[in-house]
Amino acid sequence: MxxxxxxxxxxxxxxxxxxxxxxxxxxxxxxxxxxxxxxxxxxxxxxxxxxxxxxxxxxxxxxxxxxxxxxxxxxxxxxxxxxxxxxxxxxxxxxxxxxxxxxxxxxxxxxxxxxxxxxxxxxxxxxxxxxxxxxxxxxxxxxxxxxxxxxxxxxxxxxxxxxxxxxxxxxxxxxxxxxxxxxxxxxxxxxxxxxxxxxxxxxxxxxxxxxxRHLGRFGTDGVARELSSGATMLFGVPTMYHRIAEALADDPALAKALTGARLLVSGSAALPVHDHERIAAATGRRVIERYGMTETLMNTSVRADGEPRAGAVGVPLAGVELRLVDESGAAIAAYDGDTVGEIQVRGPNLFTEYLNRPDATEAAFDDGWFRTGDMAIRDPDGYVRIVGRKATDLIKSGGYKIGAGEIENVLLEHPGVREAAVTGEPDEDLGERIVAWIVPAQADAPPSAEELAAHVGAQLASHKRPRTVRYLEALPRNDMGKIMKRALRG
Missing domain, CATH: 3.40.50.12780 (ANL, N-terminal domain)
Known part of the structure; x- marks a missing residue:
């Protein structure tokens, strides 16, 4: 080697x-x-x-x-x-x-x-x-x-x-x-x-x-400074890009710096469509997303010479095999932008084992394919769209399998919503009801549950409307900015 x-x-x-x-x-x-x-x-x-x-x-x-x-x-x-x-x-x-x-x-x-x-x-x-x-x-x-x-x-x-x-x-x-x-x-x-x-x-x-060039601590001023002085690429997580999107309207130097970057990459969690659009409108540049995890490193990405598409994590990287499987473990052949399945991958990018955990290592694989636990759909051209985690983001309501991610993106398009998370909770009639956790843009004037349900229903199928809305001052997040949904459910 x-x-x-x-x-x-x-x-x-x-x-x-x-x-x-x-x-x-x-x-x-x-x-x-x-x-x-x-x-x-x-x-x-x-x-x-x-x-x-x-x-x-x-x-x-x-x-x-x-x-x-x-x-x-x-x-x-x-x-x-x-x-x-x-x-x-x-x-x-x-x-x-x-x-x-x-x-x-x-x-x-x-x-x-x-x-x-x-x-x-x-x-x-x-x-x-x-x-x-x-x-x-x-x-x-x-x-x-x-x-x-x-x-x-x-x-x-x-x-x-x-x-x-x-x-x-x-x-x-x-x-x-x-x-x-x-x-x-x-x-x-x-x-x-x-x-x-x-x-x-x-x-x-x-x-x-x-x-x-590592900034030590994230700040839009540091991003603008480095991209204006020779840096060509920016890596960040959605929390960082959200702060950039918020700052762009009042910071022409930041907008100019981002416009000059060769590549803006977001990862670790889905970047809300609203932030994609705000950054693109202010800079003419699209943030590209990639998908990976600790056990697999990187699996997919939007290519530098490909079409940046909000809500999509691109196509499998060279050497990576990716498939979707249904609940029985059967491979899903459809590239229809609608059929949800669990992502499984194999390739040279995979880990070898969980240290001292042969049981967990064995359970993580299905005949050589690593079970990611991530749920996704595939567009006709092969682009992968993550809809959530199997354990926390796949909601089974009224006979439908619903990914929390697409509902969250629509909620974030509402002007009265600053942050949003979607979970499911038991419901005697539906099996699970959709619950929206909302941080309102104005704490003293939050959008009503009825207004948010109508907003989602106008963009997605009616069965994807939230049945319950709960308001928070902030969503619980880890160091990478990922929303900790187990804390919401707890």
């Missing part, structure tokens, strides 16, 4: 990583990460305290150069969950910024710090840093690269073992889909403990030989 990061191996002097005023070229990163790799080589696993900093990126790259599996740890993880992750993955080292106060369970490990200030100083002075020793031979493609823990919505988080093969396959498929080159400069502000922010947002530019 070729190196994960050819530009590092080649000693490219082009910019690689920038976090605020801290920056490294590919050659400098090779030196710094190579030296750290030599120190940790042979460790069974390392945990990385994944703050949005240069040190986190250096630590992850160093571990990958050394062939040591990385366990990224969310710094906001609670004590019980953190204890489970550390006990389950058994790292022998933790990489963290110097001066960071770690929880006792991590501080107790043999600790090896990376100091961003020192790193930048050493690499910024010619001759101050000795060349790193040659890295170990490239591990097997099936060797673990990262162990990323799921959100744990149905029990303790599971450690998803991602092989080097999956990382390379996904990033190379996105090179094709997004026409991603070493000339691209990516800007994002995503956390670095999950696959979107870390694998796509940091390892992606490094594999291409391009560069990434």
């Amino acid at each position: 070729s190196p994960l990061f050819p530009a590092l191996a080649a000693g490219s002097t082009r910019p690689a990583l920038q976090f605020g005023d801290q920056a490294l070229s590919h050659a400098e990163l090779a030196t710094v990460a190579g030296a750290l790799a030599a120190r940790i080589a042979g460790a069974p696993r390392v945990a990385v305290w994944a703050t949005p900093t240069l040190g986190t990126a250096v630590g992850v790259v160093a571990a990958l150069l050394a062939g040591v599996p990385v366990v990224p740890v969310n710094p906001k993880t609670g004590e019980r969950e953190l204890t489970h992750i550390v006990t389950d993955s058994s790292p022998t080292l933790v990489l963290a910024e110097r001066g960071v106060e770690l929880p006792p369970i991590l501080a107790a490990l043999a600790r090896l710090d990376t100091d961003v200030t020192e790193v930048t100083h050493l690499t910024g002075v010619p001759g101050a840093a000795a060349p790193a020793p040659p890295p170990p031979a490239e591990p097997s493609p099936e060797a673990p690269a990262l162990i990323v823990y799921t959100s744990g919505t149905t029990g303790p988080p599971k450690g998803v073992v991602l092989p080097r093969r999956a990382v390379a396959a996904t990033l190379d498929a996105l090179e094709d889909a997004w026409q991603w080159t070493d000339a691209d400069v990516l800007v994002h502000a995503l956390p670095l403990f999950h696959v979107h922010g870390l694998i796509l947002g940091i390892l992606g530019p490094l594999r291409r030989g391009g560069s990434v």
Whole structure:
């Protein structure tokens, strides 16, 4: 297998990583990460305290150069969950910024710090840093690269073992889909403990030989600044794009910056159609969406040379096989834009196992196909549209199978709705009734339940109207901006 990061191996002097005023070229990163790799080589696993900093990126790259599996740890993880992750993955080292106060369970490990200030100083002075020793031979493609823990919505988080093969396959498929080159400069502000922010947002530019500018913390001013000064791509989640859409009317500099971007990509959850349209109207640019998950990395995307279509996540990436199945497990042949089925995928992008959970690993597959639990429809041209999760977003009401996502998009088009979520709850007559959870645009003048039902009924079939409306000040969301529907149901 070729190196994960050819530009590092080649000693490219082009910019690689920038976090605020801290920056490294590919050659400098090779030196710094190579030296750290030599120190940790042979460790069974390392945990990385994944703050949005240069040190986190250096630590992850160093571990990958050394062939040591990385366990990224969310710094906001609670004590019980953190204890489970550390006990389950058994790292022998933790990489963290110097001066960071770690929880006792991590501080107790043999600790090896990376100091961003020192790193930048050493690499910024010619001759101050000795060349790193040659890295170990490239591990097997099936060797673990990262162990990323799921959100744990149905029990303790599971450690998803991602092989080097999956990382390379996904990033190379996105090179094709997004026409991603070493000339691209990516800007994002995503956390670095999950696959979107870390694998796509940091390892992606490094594999291409391009560069990434991480904002540290999301702000529309930072987006405008970086896109106006050479950045070509923006990665974000719907919460970020919603804030951008809200700001555009009063921020011509932001609109101009977005207009000049080559690619605007949203993921991790569906981007509401209303935000798609507001951004397109103000900038002339369409946000494209992609679909993936921790276990599969990326499965589909709207292509850079394809048609951006609000509410669609595009077509399967190169090497990815995707099918929809019905409740009996039979494949659905229809490409009719209406028939709902569960997405199953297979390909080189898949994980190898859930760490220490052979039972869960076996249950996750159907004759080699991974059961995603996501429900979707396919348009006649093959575009995939996600309608929700099988467990929380597929509502069976009055004999119909209804995806919550399409109702949410229509609700968000109502001027009196700021945020919306749709769930089902038991109903003696219908089986399940549709419930809309609404954050009104004006708290003192919310749209009535009757008005919202009529609004949905005018756009969709009448059986998709919400039967109950509940009003909230805010929807419960996780760190990625995904709505936590189990909290609503609870």
